Amino acid sequence: MGKRDERPSPTESATKFIVGSTKIGGDGNRWIVKGYEYKSGVTKQRWVRYYPYMESELKGIAHDGEGLFDDGYTTVVEHLRTRADPSYDTGKDVSVEETDTLIKDHTDTDTMTTTDVEHEGLDALFGDDESPEPVEEPTPEEVVEIEKETVMSKLRGSVNVPEEFKFADQLTFFTMLRNIFRGKNILVTGPSGCGKSSLGKILADITGKGYYSFNFGDTMNPSAKLLGDTKYNKEEGTWFKPSRFVKAIQQDSFIMLDEVTRDRTGDLANILMPVLDGQKYLALDESEDADSVTVSPQAFFYATANIGREYLGASHDLDRAWKDRFTGGIYELDYLPPDKEKELLLIRSPQIVEDTADKIVDFAKRVRDLYKSDELATAVSTRMCLAVAELVVDGMSLIDALKHTCLPFYPVQGGDDTERVRIVQVIQSMGD
Secondary structure (H helix, E strand, O other): OOHHHHOOOOOOOHHHOOOOOEEEOOOOOEEEEEEEEOOOOOEEEEEEEOOHHHHHHOOOEEOOOOOOOOOOOOEHHHHHHHOOOOOOOOOOOOOOOEEEEEEOOOOOOOEEEEEEEOOOOOHHHHOOOOOOOOOOOOOOOOOOOOOOOOHHHHHHHHOOOOOOOOOOOHHHHHHHHHHHHHOOOEEEEOOOOOOHHHHHHHHHHHHOOEEEEEEOOOOOOHHHHHOEEEEEEOOOEEEEEEOHHHHHOOOOEEEEEEOHHHOOOOHHHHHHHHHHOOOOEEEOOOOOOOOEEEOOOOOEEEEEEOOOOOOOOOOOOOOHHHHHOOOOOEEEOOOOOHHHHHHHHHHHOOOOOHHHHHHHHHHHHHHHHHHHOOOOOOOOOHHHHHHHHHHHHOOOOHHHHHHHHHHHHOOOEOOEOHHHHHHHHHHHHOOO
16 A cells, blocks of 8 residues: 555545545545645645634535545535534534644645644634644655744634624734734724724634623723622522622633723722733722632633713723733724725625615715814714615615714704704715
8 A cells, every 4th residue: 555545634636626625534534625825935735634613614525435425525515514423524523623733744745634622712723832833844856945834824824804894904803813812901992883892792703702791881880890799688698799790700701891981980990900910810809808809811801992082081091001901902993994894884784785885985984084174073983884774775765874873973062053064965965
């Protein structure tokens, strides 16, 4: 038996198939063809063990040739989603088996293998910090320059940018994922309605962490919100009930601290200082012998903030000490460029006519330009654009949808209707 017949991957060269095709290997597991680009500009195709998180990469067909299907082969997605036995393709329980770093363990040029670890979310891509970096050995016939894999390159190769959120720069998305993997808390600032909160939920879903959201503007009792409260009943007497926050910080969790600038008392920020820095604890009261809760190393904090003159209690900048707690960096999100915002409208409201989407985006851009030139007190947000699109899809005219959604943000104040008149003029121009 030849060397190619003995290896665990499929016997055929990966170069015979398109990227995204799969086939059962000599080890009985399913393998997928992936493309790797080297510094020299040359792209090579390799066999890589297939795992469930790779489903988005399935583009080819399942070539089995083993009599496993009535027609010899079928589409990959159809096959993997309809088989009654989910462990058939991987040989393992797909609900718990994931993949660690890619490790070259033989010299065939078109095969790469993977090491299994029991992790979910981003840990499935990287495993422990001690995991060795992958090393590819060139064939004797050809020596190529191999670019060392990094956390960022693994993320780009394994995670797709979500369609439901449009980034002006994709580097922002992958840097955020890197910080979540490294446990570096991040703070996202930007105008209201640009997608800060929805982005947090998307990141939590991608990473597989438990999602908890805490809004800083919806409480009159900060200590009860973060710590808990004292309760009383006749049967049990007085007892302490820990808050949701206490539960969240002890888990593998994604904790969103939403609208942190709306905490006008400053109490929430003060309580959170030791939680977010290297101390990693939460004191349940201020006594010398107070109980404290240790923050789990897997707990990640994602904070959002609106900063600007039009936001109540947010005209000031954040405290420097508070900023320093977000070691993953501060991301300043802005409204999307017109082309990206249009793409988002078409994705969220697929029934909308493209010409109408163009007009909504154009309207938003004109109003934002007026805001930047200080002719208006506030701008039109992406959230408002999405609301207009939904109204149009449901049968309202574009002009009426714009008026219904936007005019309440430009009220007549003290008899001065300057801003409202200006907005009405822009809205009416959309009907031209």
